[in-house]
Amino acid sequence: MMLLRSTVAKTGSSKFVLAGHPLATRKSNQGCVRTFSVITRDGPNIPVNVEYYTSGWNVADIDEFTKPGKYSLQTFNKISTKGLARLPAEYYDVEPAETSTKNAHALLLRSHKLQESEVDYPVRCIARCGAGTNNIPVARMTELGIPVFNTPGANANAVKELILCGLLLGSRRIVDGVNHMKKLGEQGVARERVEKDKSMFGGREVRGKTLAVIGLGHIGAATARDATFLGMSIQGYDPGLSVQSALKLPREIQLADSIASAVAKADYISINIPYIKGSVEEGGTHGIIGKDAISHFQHDAVLLNFARGELVDSNALKEFLDLGHGRYITDFPDDVLWNHENAIVLPHLGASTVEAEDEAAAMAADTIRDYLENGHVRNSVNFPTTILPERHERIIRITVVNRNVPGVLSRITECLGKAGVNIAQQINQSRGDIAYNVIDLDPSIHVEGSSMNLKELQKSMTMLDGVLSTRILFGTPGIGYSRNINGEYFA
């Protein structure tokens, strides 16, 4: 990170509040222009002007904001303090969103259902501690040019251990047995009755049985591997099996070419795929374990669902469970099967371990830091993975988020050319409707002593047709972010 010295000059400037925006209700503002010096590692100071706080800002805390910057990271749900500790206190203020009076620069949450109104204008990114992002309006965030990050693999071991427990809970009637012992205890007859009654709760071993794992990502692969330590044979199915995941699989795994063929040979079935809205025909995974798949189950198959409740068609499964020999162990509420004698419903505990919470928070914190400080995008569910190598020498890094439509990139480079700045390196990636650019500018062409005015440059870039936001990364947290919100400039 580059170091900065700054001086602040306040100017009176016109109000710039967007009508209809939630922030419009906030007090009016004063704009201010800050002048910063960029101190590169081995070059002279280059003063840089950027516009700052010209629009829609809460004046009450402008003094707060004009202090040497800190990123304001706001959390929903309880986030592991160990993970948050990875954000150096020098540059980051971390506080719960409910009690914060600041504007957030980044949001961190677990399973809180995020509303658009909770996403302040200055939010650059959102990170979810966990794998699924169903609780975040991701599509809308993409429209606004806000990357959403998750923490793939952070929970894998926690979920895997719970699946192993599920394998065993589905093999002997352990939960029923424990509850029965409680009843016998209440009647004071536990010792007399246990040897007789226990035959109601016996079952089978998992050793030598076959486990079908549907979905071989972080969790599925770990589950497959550990199941082999319990002496099981593995059938796997994953049309999108990556090389990285394949490396984690047990060598003995047999890959099936469809869910139906995977489950046909299986005594136990674990589903470990993401939930994507829409039926299978529509390309989603809703009810993917439905009548068809279930028709291929062995009569005493044990289905384990630690992925998402909606992946299973409960009505179809109920028919199967009613036959008396199958079992369903799941981590999600089920309105149809919650009290079926052959179903065990756990509260969503798959990731509920201190280790997973620490790991997910740490991963989310690192992802946010990398994005805010370096402009790197990884572990994003909507933005393309983008990593421009270390910037060397005297560099100013700019990032641009734009709609993925033709012509924007050329307009950006044209804009930069007009401003007379030289591009040292740049990268451009796109994914679906969004594109992301990281551009390193070489300020060396400037005459020493004069300041490089990025104010205009940033504004003109941000207001290009198709651009959603731009950021100038030059060290001081909390500034340099401007947005193009429906044609209005916001910085």
Add this chain to the structure above:
Amino acid sequence: MTSSSSPVRLLRNQLLQLKMTINLRPAVVVNQHQITRNSTSTTGGIDVEHGRGQWKTYGNVSSYKPGKFQIKTFNKISPIGLSRFSQEYYDVVAEGDGDQAAANAHAIILRSHKLQEHEIPHTTRAIARCGAGTNNIPVARMTELGIPVFNTPGANANAVMELVICGLLLGSRRIIDGVNHMKKLGEQGVARERVEKDKAMFGGREIRGKTLAVIGLGHIGSITARTASELGMELKGYDPGLSVQSALKLPRSLHLEDSLAAAVTGADYISINIPYIKGEGGTHGIIGSQIIEHFKKDAVLLNFARGELVDSNALKEFMDKNDGARYISDFPDDLLWDHKNTIILPHLGASTEEAEDAAASMAVDTIRDFLETGTIRNSVNFPATSMADRPGGTVRFTVVNKNVPGVLAKITDAFAHEDLNIVQQINQSRGDIAYNVLDIDTTAHEDVLSFKTVQERITMLDGVLSSRIIYGLPGTGYARNLEGEYFV
């Protein structure tokens, strides 16, 4: 003693057809032909005594078919295991089968039925327990009577191990409480709304990277240690009697400690896998206050061995002071059964089809080997004894005696006196009991060979408890010295 009632007359008629009579007062000499699996026929027949002494009849005597071993079972024994008894030589009768109840059981197979002495007829040669612990059998008394008791070490090992692993996981997140909570929410119809909030009550930790101490590294302890290691746990172990066989199964990374206290120190999880031995020098309450004081505050104790190994009072004190501690047990516990940090399972450690089949098969094979060849293995009271196959032209004699000096000499003397040659023999002892297997040459004799006299002489020797002649016809040839009275 029976009166001359019709069932006895019926049996007399049946036996007469086989040229064999049972008469409860005079001795009867029976002519039999030798029927063996692997020896050539002899020139003459063999005489054995059969039918003298105090017989008890159980149920319907007419169910007794001579020429077959009668095996009596208590509890439900796996049919797959029992099918290993050939139907030609064995009748398997379950206790409580009414008229079919075994009148004169030659061997007993049971699971956890609490065996009483009066349930064991004088004809019983052996008792086999499907399982590891034999606390349900009066073993010391059986030793006094010269009856070997067998168990099935290792048959249940995988079944117990899988349940211990489940216990590890059940002790790491509040899974049982969570499941029960979801039921309650379901009844109120608020499961979906409340789950994400309420789940915080049931979270916990992972086992990966944690330390498991395994106390007792036999069949079950060793494979538990190995599987836990593969799941990413660090292992400590304690077993003063660690065998080579078990050591080979251990994960290489396991750290062996030299005391129980050292093993549990620093352990996040502790699994106890040792046998329960009553009395002085036994293992009653071995996990007591002196050991528990070394536990970590949030240690999880797993007991899938025997309830009495843990001092529940000491454990309760510990758990009441340390909210993070947990106890997962497969056995009833009068004190801790409703403690919020305890989970009690209904002794399911061996309750899998596979274990039941394996245990029954092992028990059947052990009994067959004993009855048909006199071999002893997997016995909890008799010494392991195995002699090579009975050579052709011999009869196998086994003798059970009290382990006192001089008996062996008198036995060999008795054969010499009858001019009977011993082809091979073995003698083993264990504690108070000794066991002998002798193969006697029959080829030298042309006429009918009467073992009647020699068997009685040997059986009535001072110190001898019983003798058996193994020569092919199941159900006969067993004689006992019941406190000076000859029973055959």
